[in-house]
Amino acid sequence: AQSVAQPEDQVNVAEGNPLTVKCTYSVSGNPYLFWYVQYPNRGLQFLLKYITGDNLVKGSYGFEAEFNKSQTSFHLKKPSALVSDSALYFCAVRDGSGYSTLTFGKGTMLLVSP
Amino acid sequence: DTGVSQNPRHKITKRGQNVTFRCDPISEHNRLYWYRQTLGQGPEFLTYFQNEAQLEKSRLLSDRFSAERPKGSFSTLEIQRTEQGDSAMYLCASSFSGTSSTDTQYFGPGTRLTVL
Numbered sequence: 419a420q421s422v423a424q425p426e427d428q429v430n431v432a433e434g435n436p437l438t439v440k441c442t443y444s445v446s447g448n449p450y451l452f453w454y455v456q457y458p459n460r461g462l463q464f465l466l467k468y469i470t471g472d473n474l475v476k477g478s479y480g481f482e483a484e485f486n487k488s489q490t491s492f493h494l495k496k497p498s499a500l501v502s503d504s505a506l507y508f509c510a511v512r513d514g515s516g517y518s519t520l521t522f523g524k525g526t527m528l529l530v531s532p
Numbered sequence: 533d534t535g536v537s538q539n540p541r542h543k544i545t546k547r548g549q550n551v552t553f554r555c556d557p558i559s560e561h562n563r564l565y566w567y568r569q570t571l572g573q574g575p576e577f578l579t580y581f582q583n584e585a586q587l588e589k590s591r592l593l594s595d596r597f598s599a600e601r602p603k604g605s606f607s608t609l610e611i612q613r614t615e616q617g618d619s620a621m622y623l624c625a626s627s628f629s630g631t632s633s634t635d636t637q638y639f640g641p642g643t644r645l646t647v648l
Binding site: 422452454459460461462463464467508510519520521522523524525 | 536538565572573574575576577580588591623625636637638639640641642
């Protein structure tokens with residue numbers, strides 16, 4: 419079985435400061451990892467994904483994520499937060515060996531204060 | 533707008549009634565997925581189609597839930613004899629899968645169901 423843990427229900431950061439949203443995963447095969455963002459009353463928007471290759475993945479809106487196989491982590495980062503980044507962020511994992519369904523974490527609310 | 537669309541956006545119904553939701557995927561996408569999201573949780577996978585074939589339906593929550601994609605384009609999700617516990621956001625996603633399994637799912641805005 420595959421699973422995702424997002425240990426923080428909420429992350430608070432001041433505008434202009436760097437942000438990190440944490441994610442750890444468990445999967446039997448090679449992991450395919452994703453980050454999505456959800457704004458109020460909206461669907462999920464794709465931010466970035468890790469399939470293979472470089473451990474640092476760059477995505478939309480200046481976000482990036484670092485894959486760490488030994489720590490089974492895929493933390494989302496941004497060097498300088500914007501108030502408009504305030505939203506609900508979801509990490510998701512899929513087993514890359516053959517097709518499997520996408521499993522999501524519970525989400526982390528990011529609040530960026532002016 | 534060429535994204536995934538879902539209708540209706542909101543549905544209020546009384547317990548025991550049947551409801552049907554529609555999802556129109558991105559036009560060139562051959563895979564379509566249904567998820568349920570409850571408050572404070574991430575999306576929970578329900579079922580998916582590749583073209584018109586329903587390849588995974590064991591995660592549908594009960595036999596009251598069914599989904600179709602008759603011509604490999606739009607899909608419908610039906611809930612029969614609704615219960616208050618069915619109140620949730622129902623999300624649809626689509627993706628294109630060629631020879632790779634690394635397809636990315638793109639989500640619609642969701643249909644929020646409230647069962648009174």
